[in-house]
Amino acid sequence: MGHPVVANEAENWELADTISQHASEKQSDKTPSTNYKVGFPPRKTFLKEFADGLKETFFADDPLKPYKDQPGSRRFILGLQFLFPILDWGRKYNVNKFKGDVIAGLTIASLCIPQDIGYAKLANLEPQYGLYSSFVPPLIYALMGSSRDIAIGPVAVVSLLMGSLLQNEIDPINNGEEYLGLAFTATFFAGITQALLGVLRLGFLIDFLSHAAIVGFMGGAAITIGLQQLKGFLGIEKFTKQTDIISVMKSVLSPFPHGWNWPTILIGVIFLVFLLVAKYMGKKNKKFFWLQAIAPLVSVILATFFVYITHADRHGVKIVKHIKKGINPPSLELIHFSGPLLGKGVKIGIITGIIALTEAVAIGRTFADMKDYQLDGNKEMVALGTMNVVGSMTSCYVATGSFSRSAVNYMSGCQTLVSNIVMSIVVFFTLLLITPLFKYTPNAILSSIIISAVLGLIDYEAAFLIWKVDKFDFIACLGTFLGVVFASVEMGLLIAVSLSFAKILLRVTRPRTAILGHLPGTTIYRNIEQYPDSNRVPGILVVRVDSAIYFTNSNYVKERILRWLTNEEESLKEKDLPTIEVLIVDMSPVTDIDTSGIHALEDLLKSLQKKEVQLALANPGPVVMEKLHASEFVETIGIDKIFLTVGSAVIKCSHKSNEDV
Numbered sequence: 001m002g003h004p005v006v007a008n009e010a011e012n013w014e015l016a017d018t019i020s021q022h023a024s025e026k027q028s029d030k031t032p033s034t035n036y037k038v039g040f041p042p043r044k045t046f047l048k049e050f051a052d053g054l055k056e057t058f059f060a061d062d063p064l065k066p067y068k069d070q071p072g073s074r075r076f077i078l079g080l081q082f083l084f085p086i087l088d089w090g091r092k093y094n095v096n097k098f099k100g101d102v103i104a105g106l107t108i109a110s111l112c113i114p115q116d117i118g119y120a121k122l123a124n125l126e127p128q129y130g131l132y133s134s135f136v137p138p139l140i141y142a143l144m145g146s147s148r149d150i151a152i153g154p155v156a157v158v159s160l161l162m163g164s165l166l167q168n169e170i171d172p173i174n175n176g177e178e179y180l181g182l183a184f185t186a187t188f189f190a191g192i193t194q195a196l197l198g199v200l201r202l203g204f205l206i207d208f209l210s211h212a213a214i215v216g217f218m219g220g221a222a223i224t225i226g227l228q229q230l231k232g233f234l235g236i237e238k239f240t241k242q243t244d245i246i247s248v249m250k251s252v253l254s255p256f257p258h259g260w261n262w263p264t265i266l267i268g269v270i271f272l273v274f275l276l277v278a279k280y281m282g283k284k285n286k287k288f289f290w291l292q293a294i295a296p297l298v299s300v301i302l303a304t305f306f307v308y309i310t311h312a313d314r315h316g317v318k319i320v321k322h323i324k325k326g327i328n329p330p331s332l333e334l335i336h337f338s339g340p341l342l343g344k345g346v347k348i349g350i351i352t353g354i355i356a357l358t359e360a361v362a363i364g365r366t367f368a369d370m371k372d373y374q375l376d377g378n379k380e381m382v383a384l385g386t387m388n389v390v391g392s393m394t395s396c397y398v399a400t401g402s403f404s405r406s407a408v409n410y411m412s413g414c415q416t417l418v419s420n421i422v423m424s425i426v427v428f429f430t431l432l433l434i435t436p437l438f439k440y441t442p443n444a445i446l447s448s449i450i451i452s453a454v455l456g457l458i459d460y461e462a463a464f465l466i467w468k469v470d471k472f473d474f475i476a477c478l479g480t481f482l483g484v485v486f487a488s489v490e491m492g493l494l495i496a497v498s499l500s501f502a503k504i505l506l507r508v509t510r511p512r513t514a515i516l517g518h519l520p521g522t523t524i525y526r527n528i529e530q531y532p533d534s535n536r537v538p539g540i541l542v543v544r545v546d547s548a549i550y551f552t553n554s555n556y557v558k559e560r561i562l563r564w565l566t567n568e569e570e571s572l573k574e575k576d577l578p579t580i581e582v583l584i585v586d587m588s589p590v591t592d593i594d595t596s597g598i599h600a601l602e603d604l605l606k607s608l609q610k611k612e613v614q615l616a617l618a619n620p621g622p623v624v625m626e627k628l629h630a631s632e633f634v635e636t637i638g639i640d641k642i643f644l645t646v647g648s649a650v651i652k653c654s655h656k657s658n659e660d661v
Contacts (some may be wrong), residue, residue: 021113047245074475082379089416097415104414105422107293108151108405112423113430114296115154115405115453117320117438118446121232122159122225123397124172125183128324128435130154133391135427136328137399138420140387146376148416149367151405151423152387156454157221157287158398160228164243164489165348169341171464181334182345188392189349194357195385198378206358209505212470213496214358215462216477220484220492227252229451232443233268235316241649245485267306268444271299275452289411296449302439304446319441323435327428328394335392351493352398354390360384360401366411387392404453472503511547513560515568516586516646523647527538527588537650539578541568544586549597558600561585562607582653583613586646588621598631605637616653618646 070078081088112134120130136155141152166172172179186323197203227248231239236259240251258474275295282292306312313319336342361377363652368375388398409419467474476499484492517534525542528534543561547553561583569580595602608615622629625642628634634642643649 002258068238085146086143090343100413100415101418102422104412104419107412108409109423109426110294110297112153114300114449117158118450119154123163131431132328133396133399135424136394137387137391138424140390141383142417142420144383146379149410150364150401151409153399155402156225160225161489162352169344182341183397184331184334184392185336185345186348187398189346190353190386190398191385193353194381195259195352198381201378203377210500212466212473212477213480213500216480217496218457220481222454223485226451229447232447235264243488263312263315264317264444267442268448271445272448293408299445304441307442308440320441323438324494325435327431331395332393355379356398356400363401363403363406509552511553514544516542525646539581541580542584546589550594551596554600558604584616584649586618593624593627616641616649618643618649
C-alpha cells in the first residue's frame with residue numbers, strides 16, 4: 001500500500017519518523033536481530049595470518065592438493081602431467097579428435113605461412129625467421145600448454161613492437177648480425193620473464209593493464225602497422241623508420257605521384273579487396289570460414305604466378321627474392337649473456353614478453369570460456385616462457401597466441417593442441433622444400449595480407465561500449481590509441497601503463513561514499529541517489545564507505561564524512577528541522593582497515609564529540625572488527641555503538657535519542 005505524496009520536507013520528516021517507529025515495533029515483535037551483537041573473530045597469530053594471506057595471493061588454487069596422500073611414484077607421474085599436460089589428455093585421444101585437429105592444423109598452416117613472412121618484415125628480420133617461429137614454439141607449447149584452441153606463432157603487434165625497439169638500438173641494414181643477436185637476446189629474456197611470472201605465480205601483474213588500455217593499444221598498433229605497409233603496398237623506395245602517423249604520411253605523400261609504383265598498387269588493391277571480401281564472407285556465414293583461412297595463401301600463389309609470367313619485377317614491382325631453405329639453425333651463440341647489449345636485450349625482452357603474454361592469456365581465456373573449461377594462467381605463462389627460451393636458441397623471435405589464427409583454429413573444429421603440431425609439421429616441410437617458390441612473391445601481397453589481418457584489431461564496438469560505461473576508461477583507451485598513432489608504440493605502451501595505474505590510484509585514494517535512506521515499509525537502507533523515494537531518518541545521518549580504508553584514503557574518508565555531516569546540518573538549519581544527533585557509518589563494504597584508517601576513525605570520533613554527535617558503526621567485517629578490537633577502538637567508541645545492521649543501529653540510536661530527550 002502506497003503512502004500519500006508529501007507537500008513539503010517537514011511533512012516528509014514526520015512521515016519518516018512514523019515509518020521508523022513502525023519498523024522498530026515490527027522488528028521488535030517478529031525478529032530478534034536487534035539482540036544480536038557483532039562478533040569478534042578468533043585472533044590469529046602473525047605467522048598464521050601471514051601464511052593465510054600468502055596462500056590466498058599466490059596459491060589460492062592449492063596446486064599441491066592432488067599430490068597429498070599419494071605414493072611417491074604417483075606423485076612423480078602427476079608432476080610430469082602437470083609440466084606436460086599432453087601426458088594427461090593424450091591418454092584419452094582418439095581418431096575422431098585427430099580428424100578435427102588435422103583439418104584445423106592444415107587450415108591454420110595455410111593462414112600462418114604468408115602471415116609469418118610478412119610479420120618477420122615488421123620485426124625487420126628476414127622472411128625465414130617468421131617461418132622458424134611457427135615451427136619450434138608451437139611444438140613446445142603443444143607439450144606444455146593448457147589451452148585447447150590457441151594457435152602459436154608470430155603476431156603483428158609484438159613483431160612491430162619488437163622491430164621498433166630493436167631498430168632504436170641497432171640499424172638492421174648496416175649491422176644485420178648484431179641486430180639478429182639482439183633479437184634473439186630479447187626473445188630469450190622475454191621467455192625468462194614469462195616463465196618467472198608463472199613459476200613465482202605473479203600472473204596477476206599483467207592484469208594491471210586495463211581492458212580499455214589494451215583496446216586502445218591494439219587499435220593504435222593496427223593503424224600503425226597498416227600505415228607501415230604502405231611502403232610495400234605503394235612500391236615506395238625510401239621510407240621513414242619512424243612509426244608516427246605524421247612521419248609516415250610525409251614519406252607516403254612526398255614521392256607522389258612519380259615515386260609510387262602503379263603496377264605494385266594494382267596488385268595490392270586487387271588482392272586486398274579479395275582478402276577483405278573473403279574475410280567478410282567467412283564472418284557472415286560460418287560455413288565459409290575456410291575461405292577466410294586459405295585466402296592469404298591463395299593470394300600469394302596467384303600473385304607470385306602473375307609476377308613470374310609477366311616479369312613485373314623488371315617494372316619496379318618489389319619481390320621477396322630469397323627465403324633461406326632449411327629448418328631452424330641453432331642460435332645460442334648469438335645470444336648476448338654479457339656486454340653492452342645484455343641490458344638492452346633484457347629491457348626489450350621484458351616489454352615484448354609482457355605484451356605477448358597479455359595477448360596470449362586474453363586469447364586463451366576467451367576460448368576457454370567459449371568451450372567451458374578451466375585455463376591455468378600460471379601454467380600458461382611457464383609454457384609460453386619455455387617455448388620462447390627454446391625458440392631463442394633455434395633462430396626464433398618472440399611467438400605468442402594469435403587471435404586470428406586461434407579463431408580459425410576454433411572454427412575449423414580443433415579438439416586439442418595437436419592442431420599446432422600439424423601446423424608445425426606443414427611449416428617444417430615448407431622450410432625444407434617450398435621456400436624457393438616464394439622468390440617472386442611481391443611485397444605488395446604481403447602488405448595486403450597484413451593490412452587485412454590487423455583491421456580486426458580495431459575494435460570500435462568495444463571502444464563505444466567503454467565510452468558508454470566508463471568515461472575515465474575511455475580516456476585511457478583514447479590516450480593510449482593517440483600515443484601509439486601520433487608518437488610511437490613505446491609511448492603508447494607507456495601511456496597505457498600510466499593511465500591504468502592512474503585509475504587504480506584514483507579509485508584507491510578517492511573511494512565512493514554515499515548517504516543512505518530508509519526504504520518505506522522495510523528495514524532496508526539504500527543510497528538516496530539510487531533510490532530517491534527513500535526517506536531520511538530524523539536526527540540520524542547514515543553514511544556508507546564503499547572501500548577498504550587505508551593510509552592512501554583514510555584522511556579523505558574522514559573529511560568526506562564530515563563534509564556530508566556539515567552539508568546536512570546546514571540544510572536542516574535552513575529548513576528549521578531537527579539537527580543531526582547520531583552519525584551511523586555502514587562498514588559492510590569495508591573489507592579491510594589499517595592503522596591509518598583506525599587513526600582516521602579516532603579523529604572522526606573526536607570531531608563528532610565536539611559537535612555533540614554520536615558515532616555508531618554498522619556491520620564491520622571480521623578483519624575490520626579484529627583490528628578495531630586490537631587497537632582498542634572498540635573500547636573507545638563503546639561496544640554498544642557497534643551494530644549488526646544499519647536498521648538495528650537506527651532503531652537503537654532512535655530509542656536512545658528519545659530517552660535522552
